[in-house]
Amino acid sequence: MENKLYFYNSLTRKVELFVPNEDGKVAMYTCGPTVYHFAHIGNLRSYIMEDLLEKTLRYLGYDVKRVMNITDVGHLSSDADTGEDKMLKGAKREHKTVMEIAGFYTEAFFNDCAKLNIKTPDVVEPATNCIPEFIHMIEALLQKGYAYESGGNIYFDTSRLKDYYVFSNQNEKELLIGVRDDVDEDENKRNKSDFVLWFTKSKFEDQELKWESPWGMGYPGWHIECSCIGIKHLGEYMDIHCGGVDNIFPHHTNEIAQSESYLGHKWCNYWFHVHHLNDKAGKMSKSKGDFLTVSLLESKGYDPLVYRLFCLQSHYRKPLEFSYENLDNMGTAYEKLVKRIGSLKKEGQVDQEKFAEYREQFEAALCNDLNSSSAITVLYDMLKADISDATKYALAESFDEVLSLNLTAAREAKKADNGVDPEMERYILEKIEERSAAKKEKNFSKADAIREELLQKGIVLEDTRQGVVWKVARTD
Ligand code: AMP
Ligand code: ZN
Numbered sequence: 001m002e003n004k005l006y007f008y009n010s011l012t013r014k015v016e017l018f019v020p021n022e023d024g025k026v027a028m029y030t031c032g033p034t035v036y037h038f039a040h041i042g043n044l045r046s047y048i049m050e051d052l053l054e055k056t057l058r059y060l061g062y063d064v065k066r067v068m069n070i071t072d073v074g075h076l077s078s079d080a081d082t083g084e085d086k087m088l089k090g091a092k093r094e095h096k097t098v099m100e101i102a103g104f105y106t107e108a109f110f111n112d113c114a115k116l117n118i119k120t121p122d123v124v125e126p127a128t129n130c131i132p133e134f135i136h137m138i139e140a141l142l143q144k145g146y147a148y149e150s151g152g153n154i155y156f157d158t159s160r161l162k163d164y165y166v167f168s169n170q171n172e173k174e175l176l177i178g179v180r181d182d183v184d185e186d187e188n189k190r191n192k193s194d195f196v197l198w199f200t201k202s203k204f205e206d207q208e209l210k211w212e213s214p215w216g217m218g219y220p221g222w223h224i225e226c227s228c229i230g231i232k233h234l235g236e237y238m239d240i241h242c243g244g245v246d247n248i249f250p251h252h253t254n255e256i257a258q259s260e261s262y263l264g265h266k267w268c269n270y271w272f273h274v275h276h277l278n279d280k281a282g283k284m285s286k287s288k289g290d291f292l293t294v295s296l297l298e299s300k301g302y303d304p305l306v307y308r309l310f311c312l313q314s315h316y317r318k319p320l321e322f323s324y325e326n327l328d329n330m331g332t333a334y335e336k337l338v339k340r341i342g343s344l345k346k347e348g349q350v351d352q353e354k355f356a357e358y359r360e361q362f363e364a365a366l367c368n369d370l371n372s373s374s375a376i377t378v379l380y381d382m383l384k385a386d387i388s389d390a391t392k393y394a395l396a397e398s399f400d401e402v403l404s405l406n407l408t409a410a411r412e413a414k415k416a417d418n419g420v421d422p423e424m425e426r427y428i429l430e431k432i433e434e435r436s437a438a439k440k441e442k443n444f445s446k447a448d449a450i451r452e453e454l455l456q457k458g459i460v461l462e463d464t465r466q467g468v469v470w471k472v473a474r475t476d
Contacts, residue, residue, distance in 0.1 A: 003363040005060060007053070007370050008317055010167055010248060010271040015369050018270060020239045026057050026064045027234040029268070030121060031226055031243040031251065034071040035105035036090030039112055040291040041307060041322065042277035042284035046244040048308055049274040049316040049370075051118040053242065055402040056366045066121040067233045072102035072128050073209050074199075074222040080250065081186060081196045081221065088208060098208045102126065112294040115304040117404035123233045127225040130232065131211045134220045137228050137262055138197045138213075146261040151188035152201025154215055156257060158193040166256050167248050167271070195254050196221040223254035230268075231259065238268035245273045246283075274316045284322070292322065300324075305405050306331045312372040312403060334405070340383055341396045341407050343426050348390035358382045358395050366402065376403070420459075420472060428459055432468050435461070 005018040020026050030050050033039055039047075057064050077083030090101045110120060127134075138154055141147040146160050158164045186196075199207075200218035210217045230238055243252060252271065259267040276283050284291055294304050310330045314320045358378060365374035382395050393408065400407040420428070431450050438446040451461050458473045 002360065003060060003367045005056065005367045007270070007272060009269075010273045011269075013168075016270070018240075020062070021237045021269070024061070024063055026062045026239050027237065028054060028057075028064055028066040028240045029226070029230045029234060029238055029242065030066065030068045031247055032068040032070045032124070033105075033109050034075045034086050035102045035109060036075075036086045037105060038291075038293045038295070039109050040284050040293060041297070042291075043244070044112060044116060044118075044294065044307075045277040045311050045320065046242075046274040047113060047118050048116060048311045050242045050272070051404070052312065052316075052366075052372055052402065053240070053272060053370060054119065055404065056370060059366070059402050060363065065123070065234065067123040067125070067230060068121040069225055069229045070102070070106055070124060070126040071222065071225065072098070072106070072126045074127060074220045074225060076222065085207060085219075091208065099128075102128075112304075115294055115298075116308050117305065117406070119404075125229045125233065127220070127229070128209065130225065130228055131220065133228045133232055134198070134224050135211075135213050137224060137231075137258070138220075140262055141197065141258065144261065146258075147197055148190065149215060150190070152216065153188060153196050153218075154198040154200075155189055155194045156197055156254065156261075157190060158195075158257060159191045161257055161261070164193060164257055165249075165253065167253060193250075195223060195250060197224050197258070223251055224258060226251070227255050227259040227262070230255075231263070236263050236265070236267070240270045240272055241268045242272045242274070245275050248273060275319045277311075277320050277322055279322050297327075302327060302331060303334070306334045309334050309376075309405055312376060312405075314373065316370060316372075337379075337405075338407065341393070344393045344396070345389040346393045348388055350394045351387055351391045354385075354387045354391050355395060355398075358385075359398060362395075362399055362402075372403075375399070379403075379407075424457075428454065428470050432461065432470065436468065 006015050007018060008014070009016045030047075033043060054064055054066055071087075073085070073087055075086045077086055077089065087098045087101060090105070091098045094101060096104075106126070113120065138147060141156065142149075142154065145157075147154055147156050149155075185192075198213060198215055198218055198220055200213070200216040207219060210219055230241070241252065241255075248271075256267060278284060279292070294307070297304060297307060306327060307330075310327055311320070313330065358381075361381075362375050362378045365371045365378055368374065379396065379399050383392055385392075397408045400409075431454055435447045435450040438444070438450065454461060454470070455473065460471045460473045462469050462471065
């Protein structure tokens with residue numbers, strides 16, 4: 001690994017050199033979706049940028065194991081342990097069972113991911129698969145004195161920790177305002193920042209999913225699931241934990257509190273957070289009702305990969321504002337880019353020296369706090385450079401392992417469209433131009449010879465008022 005990856009660690013609030021626990025291996029965890037509705041394109045911004053991180057790691061040669069949970073229970077409509085269970089809310093809205101809702105929206109989520117070329121993590125685990133593990137961890141926390149029972153629920157006791165607010169850009173006073181403002185403040189809590197590990201007595205009598213536990217029938221809190229699923233699949237030491245910035249508090253703060261109290265040592269070294277996609281009205285959110293989805297963009301004629309490019313052109317640590325105007329500009333840029341790459345002659349010798357030189361530049365951009373827009377600039381520079389088509393094509397193919405914009409696959413797709421591959425198309429267009437020039441010079445025999453040559457290749461030229469058009473000759 002020539003290039004060393006640096007990225008911003010929210011825990012230390014610094015851009016840091018990434019050094020995994022085990023040489024060459026990366027244990028990576030991502031907070032998965034709460035599957036009570038479609039993912040909006042804001043959620044998907046987080047997943048696109050996390051996909052970029054994973055693919056950059058793989059490009060640099062790391063062996064990555066990536067785990068993602070699916071939140072199908074326990075995430076309440078307020079992150080402060082109050083409000084209705086989001087899953088139950090979704091089920092009521094659609095007159096379905098919670099499990100039906102979970103199944104439907106999990107599939108919808110991965111369909112959207114596929115359209116955006118987001119790789120499915122190595123392990124995907126729904127929370128409802130892991131109830132015994134949650135109970136085991138909560139029992140251990142009770143035994144160690146980090147948790148207490150009150151009013152029937154089990155709470156984590158944040159006063160036991162020296163440093164609960166580990167992401168200390170979080171101002172304790174500010175954080176507590178959110179809790180205080182909440183009319184449903186939970187009187188069972190010993191400290192305002194305590195949070196629920198297991199609900200038994202809750203105000204949601206109609207909670208559909210409940211399990212036996214040592215504390216009675218109930219269900220887990222949201223935070224415990226990520227601690228447990230992470231430890232279950234990645235062991236006691238995690239290298240990178242990802243999520244959107246809204247996950248920093250309380251979700252990730254609580255995950256660290258539970259996991260480190262349970263394990264008795266530091267859990268995860270690097271915390272990677274993606275800033276929000278906003279629309280003109282502010283942060284995009286599912287609970288706002290009307291939100292932008294991949295299907296909506298498709299129904300308006302956008303290729304989902306144009307949205308991927310839109311995200312990659314901005315830095316993950318900056319809020320991004322969505323507008324159709326910006327997306328349109330991105331669409332034009334994408335089309336040109338794919339066309340440019342599609343017109344490259346793929347055959348021929350790859351200049352290994354140039355290949356290594358540009359790959360090095362591309363990696364360096366990504367290693368600089370995942371600067372994807374600079375990486376794309378390297379792609380553009382490379383396409384303009386004085387190097388062979390075959391080298392350019394090989395580089396585009398290589399960069400696309402990380403960018404995942406179908407840069408070279410689009411060429412094949414085009415062939416399927418009209419039965420002619422881009423190289424042939426380019427050749428036809430060149431010949432048409434040559435023929436027009438010959439006609440202008442009144443060299444009609446040359447013009448006819450060109451028409452004949454194309455016909456031999458199965459291409460028919462027609463002179464129309466709008467100019468020359470070409471067609472694939474009918475074979476019947
Ligand atoms: P959820 O399905 O609500 O649990 O959220 C899934 C992921 O999307 C989490 O990592 C959130 O932090 C992230 N997220 C939520 N809203 C946005 C947004 N507007 N922009 C970017 N990421 C978001
Ligand atoms: Zn999580």
